[in-house]
Amino acid sequence: MSIAGDLIRGHTDAIILARLLQGDSYGYEINKTISTLSGGRFELKEATLYTAFKRLEETGCIASYWGGSGAGARRRYYTITPEGRESCYRLLGEWQETKEIMDQLLRGADNQCGNN
Numbered sequence: 001m002s003i004a005g006d007l008i009r010g011h012t013d014a015i016i017l018a019r020l021l022q023g024d025s026y027g028y029e030i031n032k033t034i035s036t037l038s039g040g041r042f043e044l045k046e047a048t049l050y051t052a053f054k055r056l057e058e059t060g061c062i063a064s065y066w067g068g069s070g071a072g073a074r075r076r077y078y079t080i081t082p083e084g085r086e087s088c089y090r091l092l093g094e095w096q097e098t099k100e101i102m103d104q105l106l107r108g109a110d111n112q113c114g115n116n
Contacts, residue, residue, distance in 0.1 A: 008042055011091070012052045013061070016056065016078075017061060017087060018088060060083045061080070
């Protein structure tokens with residue numbers, strides 16, 4: 001089963017903020033986690049991911065800093081801010097409400113669609 005990309009892309013900010021609630025991270029690692037958690041069914045395009053980082057940073061939801069080991073490559077890490085936590089909880093609430101509405105609207109359709 002494939003996840004509808006448009007549906008997920010509408011919640012990119014919530015996905016990123018939720019990942020950063022787990023701890024600071026960098027772009028590739030966040031995208032890899034998204035892919036792993038979705039069982040390989042979803043991955044953000046690099047442009048989408050970094051556009052979201054820029055938007056979230058401009059709105060004060062996340063902050064970035066450079067990190068990495070002396071021998072390894074420097075990476076730009078992202079951390080969630082207090083404003084980002086508030087935004088994440090609000091977005092998660094919106095997702096739950098949307099999910100409940102969709103469940104209500106589509107209830108029983110799976111039984112009917114299979115009988116065509």
